[in-house]
Amino acid sequence: MTQTKRFGLSRRGLLITGGAALLGTGFGGLPGRARAQGALKVAGIYTVPVEQQWVSRIHKAAEAAKAAGTVDYSFTENVSNTDYPRVMREYAEGGAKLIVGEIFGVEQEAREVAADYPDVAFLMGSSFPPDDAVPNLAVFDNYIQDASYLTGIIAGAMSKGNIGMVGGFPIPEVNRLMNAFMAGAREANPEVTFQVSFIGSWFDPPKAKETAFAMIEAGADMLYAERFGVSDAAKEKGVLAIGNVIDTQGDYPDTVVASALWHFEPTLAKAIEAVQAGAFKAADYGVYSFMKAGGCTLAPLGTFEGKVPEAAMKRVAEREAAIRDGSFTVTIDDNEPKSS
Structure with missing residues (x-):
């Protein structure tokens, strides 16, 4: 299957089978070192309100990192799939070093945007595995x-x-x-x-x-x-x-x-650590949602x-x-x- 055809599938438009690969790919990290002077500038882009269950967990983790002084976090919610690439570009142009979101309905377009900003790390919810053609875009999903x-x-x-x-x-x-x-x-x-x-x-x-x-x-x-x-x-x-x-x-x-x-905190922490070390790469962060990684628990x-x-x-x-x-x-x- 060609890259164009694969990523042209819309997760929210088509019913697909098969899970994302759980092993990171060993592609090169971001050029140079991305160690932040102070808080790392992080942006969140969401297609639904931050109150929605899935997105709320990403937002909660980012807000906690912000409260701890680890990141400078801003976000945009209710972004339509057609507008998603534009918002990605705006945050990238605005100096964000790590952009987090969910690209299930815009796989191909989002990866094209990421390829245009090799010095920005993108950590995106996706049904597809990481791609060696876009070494600065890593994927995740809630494997709970x-x-x-x-x-x-x-x-x-x-x-x-x-x-x-x-x-x-x-x-x-x-x-x-x-x-x-x-x-x-x-x-x-x-x-x-x-x-x-x-x-x-x-x-x-x-x-x-x-x-x-x-x-x-x-x-x-x-x-x-x-x-x-x-x-x-x-x-x-x-x-x-x-x-x-x-x-x-x-x-x-x-x-x-x-x-x-x-619990999205382990996933976000690993991504922040990688960006600060200049070692962020195309990998699958889904494993950090496993229980043994602290990514999920049974509520009291x-x-x-x-x-x-x-x-x-x-x-x-x-x-x-x-x-x-x-x-x-x-x-x-x-x-x-x-x-x-």
């Missing part, structure tokens, strides 16, 4: 399948056997988390069945809520809330839910049992502490320890999950 698997064990133990799952798009980033969750649920209850649906949007809480309502009507007593709006439906109908990427139990104390949390059970069956929590503790010491590996399955 470890934590998702653990929440599945809890869900399987808490459900009577019918779990509804509402996702945005059936693309690798979403599929791998859903499949890991389903594997955990089946481990706790081999007879569990799933209702799986995708709403075709990254941010449409009303549509996600209506989809969840339909699943509850069809018998679901547990919901997997990959999108905003699902937990609202669960709360209104008195069923349980599992969160994704962020911890929302504070908003749904009687509804959200557990959540798989994504909070109000559900003591309410999850003891056997399930014992299994969670054993599996988590095995994941962390490398004796157990959660399968990364990027195939589209199906209802059963």
Whole structure:
């Protein structure tokens, strides 16, 4: 497949399979040394509001680095795919040394922009591997399948056997988390069945809520809330839910049992370190989202502490320890999950 054809695929426009490569490529770093005098100038470019789950974790990590005095961080949200290259150029021209964002819908165009600014480091969310033709663009994704698997064990133990799952798009980033969750649920209850649906949007809480309502009507007593709006439906109908990427139990104390949390801090820290050392290169930073790298955790059970069956929590503790010491590996399955 040619480079043009590969990167012409729109992650948010087409349904693709296959995950990003997990090994960095050994291409050259940025020319010279990029060690900052003081805080490193970092820019974030996001296609959705920073409140959206996935982007919020990147934004949170960058704000924490800013508060620590490590970076000088600015950002632009709600950038359309058609406008994304222009905003990239503006930040590059404005002196940003590290630009972070998500180029799922503009793979080819974004890489072309990065190639025009070889002295700027680009760390971009992508479904594709790093490319030796653009040595200053590294990729990442939220590989939090470890934590998702653990929440599945809890869900399987808490459900009577019918779990509804509402996702945005059936693309690798979403599929791998859903499949890991389903594997955990089946481990706790081999007879569990799933209702799986995708709403075709990254941010449409009303549509996600209506989809969840339909699943509850069809018998679901547990919901997997990959999108905003699902937990609202669960709360209104008195069923349980599992969160994704962020911890929302504070908003749904009687509804959200557990959540798989994504921590972008390890990913961003590695990128900042590489830029400051003049060693940033085309690599895949997805591995820093793994549990053993500190990139994901199981959120505290909070109000559900003591309410999850003891056997399930014992299994969670054993599996988590095995994941962390490398004796157990959660399968990364990027195939589209199906209802059963």
